Amino acid sequence: MNRTIRTTEDVLALLDRLFPPAADRWTSDASAWWDGFYADRSAGRPFFVPKPDEHLVSYLDRGLVAPGGRALDLGCGPGRNALHLAALGFDVDAVDLSPAAVAWAEERAAASGLGPRFHCGNIFDVELPHARYDLVLDSGCLHHLPPHRRIGYLALLDRVLAPGGHFVLSTFAAGAMGSERPDEDLYRVGGLEGGLAYAPEELRALFADFEPVEIRPMAEQSPDSPLFGVPFLLTALFRRP
Structure with a gap:
């Protein structure tokens, strides 16, 4: 059967298949x-x-x-930001695709006596206990999404971020790390x-429905700092609103 496209999700799944498994780091x-x-x-x-991210702190x-x-x-x-937020009194749900990462995060939580809830699964279809959140944090997820999956990412934010809530992001910085190919070229190279x-202007355009409060390079931290900070983010x- 050759004619299988009938829904938007069918189109997105087809585009997923243009990337080899080694390049696809976001699906189950x-x-x-x-x-x-x-x-x-x-x-x-x-x-x-x-250590928690320096910009979040x-x-x-x-x-x-x-x-x-x-x-x-x-x-x-492994839960470094989730644990920091829990220590400050946030009611935290944290999601990761990797069972190994979630197990490590749960070990850290048990050792600290803190109680964030860790969920193993895909961010797009994981079942969460709450419909809305006051703070949504992404520390390295967005830059592993293929361009067509940004549509679902924005829909996810629209669904879970409460009005007046904040979205905190760190991602590969143009000129420092990551591919700077145009979106169209990524489908030609297949990865x-x-x-x-x-780049900052790309984040402003992508999240145009939100109010930008601050966009800047992550401040590099020394090894003895209590915070995490690397210059390529x-x-x-x-x-x-």
Whole structure:
């Protein structure tokens, strides 16, 4: 049977198949790739440190984001930001595709005595206990999405971010890390080349329905800093009207 396209999701699934499995790091089928990524906890990957993102801490310290409320962490990894938010009194749900990452996050939570809820699954179809969240955080998920899946990403934010809520993002920064090919070219080469880079103006355009509060490079942190910060990420804070 050759004529299988009849819905928007059929079109999106077809576009997914234009990327080889090794380049597809966001679907449920990619959990094995991420499990391999998190398998060696001593690998020294910068994201493995038990430290919260410096920009997230900055927003909270400066009062740009109010403490408390409900928070959703998309692509939480071993839970460093989810645990920080829980320590500040947020009611936290955190999602990751990798069972290995979620298991590590749950171990950290048990050791700290904090209680964020960790969910293993795809951010687009995971079942969450709340319909709306005051804070949605993405620390490295967006740049692994193929261009056509940004449609669902924006729909997800529209569905879960409460009016007046904040969206906190860090993503590969143009000129520092990630592919800067135009979206159309990515389908010609059949891959995301490790992740997509974004420039500030591209984030403003992508999240045009939100109010930009701050967009800046992540501030690099020294090894002895209590915060996580690497120079190849771009950070942003948006507010939903």
